[in-house]
Amino acid sequence: MSVIDELIANAGRHTAGHEHWGLPSEPRLGLAIVTCMDARFDVWRVLGLADGDAHVLRNAGGVVTADTRRSLAISQRLLDTTEIMIIHHTDCGATKITEDAFREAVYRDTGIRPDWAAEAFPKDVDGDVVQSIARIKADELIPHRDRVRGFVWEVETGRLRPVKP
Numbered sequence: 001m002s003v004i005d006e007l008i009a010n011a012g013r014h015t016a017g018h019e020h021w022g023l024p025s026e027p028r029l030g031l032a033i034v035t036c037m038d039a040r041f042d043v044w045r046v047l048g049l050a051d052g053d054a055h056v057l058r059n060a061g062g063v064v065t066a067d068t069r070r071s072l073a074i075s076q077r078l079l080d081t082t083e084i085m086i087i088h089h090t091d092c093g094a095t096k097i098t099e100d101a102f103r104e105a106v107y108r109d110t111g112i113r114p115d116w117a118a119e120a121f122p123k124d125v126d127g128d129v130v131q132s133i134a135r136i137k138a139d140e141l142i143p144h145r146d147r148v149r150g151f152v153w154e155v156e157t158g159r160l161r162p163v164k165p
């Protein structure tokens with residue numbers, strides 16, 4: 001039995017308390033959040049979000065990639081969100097690697113060079129929040145770019161601190 005089987009059993013029990021019928025697919029807060037996949041960051045609990053409140057886009061580092069911008073464009077154009085929150089965090093894996101070293105390690109292990117960037121931001125979590133905001137501001141396919149704010153969530157303290165663009 002894998003851990004997935006345990007989760008399937010959890011999902012089976014969850015249907016008993018399911019109260020989401022009728023929730024609109026448009027996020028109630030008109031908000032999209034881009035953040036890291038780090039398992040320690042429970043974005044719903046930390047921000048006090050409920051089901052149906054916001055779109056949460058997660059990837060390694062919480063970086064704004066082409067695919068993130070695709071989801072943001074869809075979020076805003078089809079599902080009425082107008083605000084964007086970027087949240088990076090301390091002790092992130094993306095701060096512990098460099099682009100070149102990561103690519104080289106993958107190539108050594110597999111004989112294949114990734115056709116994507118790792119989007120590492122060694123030791124500069126605040127700088128990458130600024131970079132992420134800049135990428136969104138530069139993307140004309142995302143209609144609402146005036147309310148984009150960046151933050152770092154501190155794993156050590158649980159504090160969410162704003163990053164000045």
Ligand SMILES: [Zn+2]
Nearest residue numbers: 036038092093
């Ligand atoms: Zn991370």
